[in-house]
Amino acid sequence: MPQFRMKTVKSRALVGCISLSAALGSVAFFASAQENRNIVSNNLYGSPGLVDMPTAEALPDGTLTTTVAQLGETTRTSISFQISERLSASFRYSALAGYTGGWDNTYFDRSFDLRYQILTESQYRPSLTLGLQDVLGTGLYSGEYLVATKTLTPGLKVTGGFGWGRFGGNNPFATTGTRPDETLEEGGIPTVDRWFRGDVAAFGGVSYAPNDRWNFKLEYSSDIYEAEDERGQINYTSPWNFGVDYHFKNGNQMSIYHAYGDTLGAQFSIAVNPRTQGVPGGFETAGLPIKPRNPSDVRDLGWTTNPNASASAQAALTQLAAKDGLIVEGLTLEAHRATVRVVNPTYNVPSQAIGRLARSMSRSMPASVEEFVIIPIATGIPMSAIVLKRSDLERLEHEAATDMLVQTSVVDAYKLAPAPNPGIYPKFTWAITPYVDASVFDPDQPVRLDAGIRAKADYEITSNIILSGSITKKLLGNLDEDPRQDESGLPRVRTDNALYSAEGDPAIEYLQLAMYGRPASQFYSRVSVGYLERMYGGLSTEILWKPVGSRLALGAELNYIQRRDYNQLFGFQDMTTEDPVSGEEFEIPHLNGHVSAYYDMGKGFHGQLDVGRYLAGDYGATITLDKEFSNGWKVGAYATFTDVTSEEFGEGSFDKGLRFWIPLSPFIGQPSRKVNPTVIQSLSRDGGARLKVRGRLYEHVREYHEPEIAKSWGRFWR
Template sequence: MARRAGIAALLAGATALAGAAYPETVPSYNLYGLPGLVDMPDANMSPDATLGLTYGRMGTANRGSVSFQIAPRLVGTFRYTGIGSFDHRASVDGVYYDRSFDLRFQLLTEGTWRPSVVVGLQDFIGTGIYSAEYIVATKTITPGLQVTGGLGWGRMASYNGFGGFGTRSEEILDEGGKPTTDRWFRGDIAPFGGVAWSPDDRLTFKLEYSSDQYDLERENSTFEHNSPINVGMDYRFKGGSQLSLYYAYGSTIGAQYTYTMNPKTLGVPGGVETAPLPIKPRTGAEARDLGWISELAATEATTQTRLARSLKREKLELEGFRLEPHRATLRLRNETYGATSQAVGRAARSMSRIMPGSVEEFVIIPSENGVPASAITLRRSDLEALENEAATEMLVRTRFDEAPADTPKMDLEDYPKFLWSLAPYYGYATFDPDGPLRLDLGVSLRGTIEFTPNIVLSGSLNKKIVGNLDDVTRESESKLPRVRTDYAEYAREADPKIPRLTLGLYGKPAPQLYSRLTLGYLEPMYAGASAELLWKPVDSRFALGAEINYVERRDFDMLFGLQGNETTDPVTGITRSFPHVNGHVSAYYDIGNGYNAQLDVGRYIAGDTGATVTLTREFANGWRIGAFATKTDISAKDFGEGSFDKGLIFTIPVSIGTGQPSRNDSTLTIRSVQRDGGAKLAIDDRLYERIRENHEPDVAASWGRFWR
């Protein structure tokens, strides 16, 4: 399926690299995309939140990987490999393609006498071709010199192994996707190790004894294993990326390029925007003057006009306003600043320069799609006293409440509004064995009519210019209704196409309760209606939601036609139908320190029922990296290749490359394989993300932007 995802998009979206300064450097990555020597792992850890992208080749094998330092001691890796000249029933034109996942955890950090110790699972949920487990220790002997030693199981015990616990299957699983728990730390054990020496901050030389005999490659391809000794050299560029060269197993030359970045240290985008206005202090006499209230209505009108003009200069919008003798309430729309705190800070500065002197309390109500999301109360005297102090001082004196029932009514004088843009678009697909990388490029005409802030008609028209997404010939042998695996037909017939055309209605039916109703062409494959309710207290890390959808499949040309909820398998000729109604109940929890969890339980498009677990790590600058897994009542056999739906999520803020503040971002989803089980609608205006950005936990996390 066309997906806005992939390693190439990550490279294009990033403009800064996490540093590689000696000696506190990102460690060298091995040919598996993990901190290591040549082919073997070591016990080094990258700095927290490091994202490493690697592409390497050794012999006939190409390996690409994405590795993320999930926590200071935990690393996760996704790897995609193509092995040439591999004689296997699943090979395509002699190339065997494989997807695998790794996890590794640091048991002990390095001390004066104690080595760092790491335990790892390699290819623990794949076909098993790279299946291995290990315990490894690394010790720095002198600055620049490290010694590593470890014990391996599975592939890492295929050379000079000795008896261990239990027996271990070496079978390559056709479907993959199942945790191979029956293999973990079973079978033979073998030692491995090596030495790494860095004479300066650029070069590292490696000598390795490998316990991997490459049995599968020797049996099924032209690979030769003549020696367990591997040597390698890494060269680090100034930006921190790394080029590596290897001579491995006495028979082959290898090379790899590694690109690292760290969302945690990239900083919050911004700084190019115009500086905010300074706070205007009051005199004692101004603060006591209440003479203006005799003409309250007239003063309120002129003050609102001046404030709206001031906010417009800050690229903010006044949606509603109320003035009282000691309080001013502003209903604020922010479509510019990724950090709500920055929008609130700028609005407060404008209010300090315009409000009558007796107004001591500013109540700023952030609004999302015309829905009041919270009430942030600031004392004017605190703003005057703390403007040149740390933002945390102001946070202590700020109050977060539920938006009041008597929120100022929306000012609809400038509505309806029409907005449009013409921009490039791309569609992206990965991991089809006949073409592991497919890409469409074109232009997208997008338009929005805002009848009111909470009644919005929006859509887009896309025209492909160049690409090969329609060049898919392999037919899926799905045993389910083809709710997603007909993507090739959509790619072939839809040009030009209307990916979405929807009418959205947003509301707040009760305190702490938010609503959405979306009608129309909801996503590229489905039209219908989607209704959502979200319960989210303003000061809580916990939220509950429910969504119900009524859908019908769109015509393959992706214009205005519908084709009913029946699909015919072109391989077997079997026709299968799926229900019109699907939906979920959802629980959300902000764990803290940027970690978030989501659980969705319900019915998926194909009619299967189950649950999706999503874990993400978010950063104040808008980056988000996570993973998800969906398991339904569909058996692994009926689901097909991959056994169940799973993947990685990367959200990249648009402003990371421009320095300009923006609320826009691009979410890239990398699936190991697109199947029909566990499929959800791709609704693009769900409530939780936008609402919580205006609630206390999220606003407080980015409060450092308040004075910016």
């Protein structure tokens, strides 16, 4: 019999919030517009569906949805993402009150779903979708289904399907083998032995949207909630469910339900699509117009005899670029070519920075200069050289940006960049900001977090040698209440996190000296030494091969580490940890590292493969897949598989998680390079853990290479 982790539920605040949302929605304006009645609603599982059952519909490509749903004593929080036009995935965290008896106990469950739309709807053909529910999890919600949906008249849709597992309980009409029904204690393992096995039952329903706001739903459910009924969580008396949705203009959804004869439910879904997120075009001031040359001045080289001409041109360019938020660090001026060294602290879209600087050059360079070579600098090293013809800028200013792209070259900037001007370095910058360090979706408590104040600073000794650090002071939090005392056959490389949170107040988050370089054409390097992250210090080295025009990059990283003291000040401790249950001692290896491959797959998809040795000494690989959008949004997932068994790893079976990059710029309508990167791990464990080094090369380098520049070239004239 599996043993479940329990906790006391002290509040019903979530139910209250949902009730309040429903009350507000009831007085919302009843929209009578008939333009769009093709509403796609989410069900209680956070996927396209009726009440509890799925439909065959799909949300628009790129839609990211967060749903909080309450059905009886069960709360489901789901994150769903429409990966492509046909494929979608959902991660769900469910809280089941009274799972083993008694309303004061709650069991927390994690699950993962996949859906694929096999057929899209046509005039005579319904849409058809195949779904795998709880494909990675404990198996509590495990089920597979094939469902079809057809629009009969505008706003009226019918759905019918059949399924296994959770979808095969009500009046099964067939049986396809034996299906295991026990709940997996560790979870996180594909439940392949259950797929399309066991009883098969039918479900269906109808929905009607009288306008683009309201949607009324009726369904016949094939899930009998047998276990929940036995535990008293749901009083199941009928397979018929009823519901009504209200869709807000921004795409959000609020719903109330009457389900299974004697149960009320409600949900709220927040939907965003990175493709359409933000202020169209932005609020920033327009760039300077191109200044055409007088044809008679093009051949005039008299300025080349003036010893002050280069300094005068650079001063003018520096002043104009500064108005656009760009920093000119150096200029090499020749009779027909100007090569500029520039730092972009402002624009999250590289092509916009390039376009702005090109226009400033047209107004500050002598008329005989025909070729502009713009070299963006990041971490003190040249990333690429963008070569533009001045005559093309003059000729194509009012044409499509793609016309200018055809005339533009992106080449390797190795040994091409001017040296930085005297007096720029050393440079010191600092900031004081709030911080939040969170742990979510663990089996004991939905959210743990620390919050406080962070002071960080960078001292750029030279352009490519940077001393940086951060100090935090915790003001409140409960991350120190996550002791992780379960047995593991691995060194405690991450599960001692609670001790670092408890004793590190104040704490030196990191304090490192990093040197970046260009050892050869197409190669980039990094060496970092110091307190590299909150748990480890040492030496980290990295080399990256990345041609400027290639979608492929290869890299290697090698680290020598020492475990830091729990108080995260200046001390270190030995590399021996003790299992809290067995008392067995394990040695953390000093050496770890990876070889990596990065590939831009096109159509917004980007993949990464890291193979090597992890912190606990385990060997394996991490596979990462991201969907990227031209405005800077990224949504992705990763999974790590090593030679650690699922039993040694513990709950969750292997390391996996979701990744989000949310840029600030689309929300404020102003250029900004600020991005909020978020990683949601289903559970942080020791297996598959990797050193958290700041300043890894690839993201810095790829930004100014040809594939990335081309993606965003539409903003060249912004």
